[in-house]
Amino acid sequence: MNFNKYDNVLLEATDGIGTLTINRPKVLNALNSATLQDIGDALREVESHPDEIKVLIITGSGTKSFVAGADITEMRSMNTMQALALSKLAHKSFGEIEDLPQFTIAAVNGYALGGGCELASSCDMRIGSAKTKFGQPEVGLGTIPGFGGTQRLTRLVGRGKAKEMIATSTMISADEAYRIGLLDELVEPEELMNKAHEIAKQVMKNGMIAVALAKYSVDRGADLPLDVAVDMESQLFAETFATQDQTEGMNAFVEKRDSKFTGK
Incomplete structure (x- = not known):
């Protein structure tokens, strides 16, 4: 199956399992407007090919980062209306992940900070390893999570832990993420994608x-x-x-x- 080519993401499929890779490794896969648009466009392509893609794995390019956050170099000069438009674009793309009929798995292969944590939180489940780090550092930049972090994170880990993560803007380890329910599976780094495929195949056995x-x-x-x-x-x-x-x-x-x- 040949999918459209995107500047900032890769979409592939093999044996019913799709993989959407955020592909900006030089900036640790940071999310700018163009990348958010590419994610949304790719997700609509996934939805239109239910026979070729029954389960979708979302991951990041490289070995360091799933998504290290939103692109601060793009955001730092934004005015109020531009910031609103960026937030709305992210909500649209991440909402499309939730609305996909296909089951989605975040294979969190490194830093999942800010927008990365928010992207992972949009998926149906999350798998991580010792390399995985989560965080919502936005208040340290003088703003708040704007891609769903105050809402989806709260629904996953509860109000108290979400407020702690957001207000302290500190990273948490994979072990802590697993303990509080932010990660559903914790494996060795080299087994991350194998585990994602194993779960995808289990899902695909069903109706x-x-x-x-x-x-x-x-x-x-x-x-x-x-x-x-x-x-x-x-x-x-x-x-x-x-x-x-x-x-x-x-x-x-x-x-x-x-x-x-x-x-x-």
Whole structure:
């Protein structure tokens, strides 16, 4: 499958697993406006190719950094309206990660600071290693996280820990990130991408319509009152019974054989 070429990211796919690599290694993959635009464009391409990309891994180029933050050289001269536009662009791109029907895995291969932490927080799960460092250093620059850090980080680790990370602007280790739930898996550095592919393959064994609906239910239900959320879950559960995958999955279970899902 040939994907579009982008200046700041690489999009590849093999055997149903897509990899989106932030590719600005000379600046530790810092996010500028052009990179955020490329991310959004690539994500729309991913969404339009569900057969070629069933699971998407997001990582950074090189061995030092996932994404070291937003590009300060671009931001430092911005006025209020330009800063607002940058934040809105980041929210649009990161929101598209959450809204993808495909399952997303952040393979956090180094520094995930500022916008990098916010990018990783947008994914369905995060895998790290001893090289992984998280942080939201924005208050040390006289501003606040503007790419979702005050919101998604809070939902992942709780108000107190999010406020501590943001207000102290200190980096935390991979062990601490795993302890507080910011990392879901912690592996040796050389095993990072192998683990991401292992999890992707586990996801792909299942009905992809069901995976997409389950992801949607978790994400949307988390911010709803419980009675409204469980009603939404019931509706989505019922919808799966109109799919061929549900019929195949349950027949395969009863017949004691492996399921052959088609995504229909």
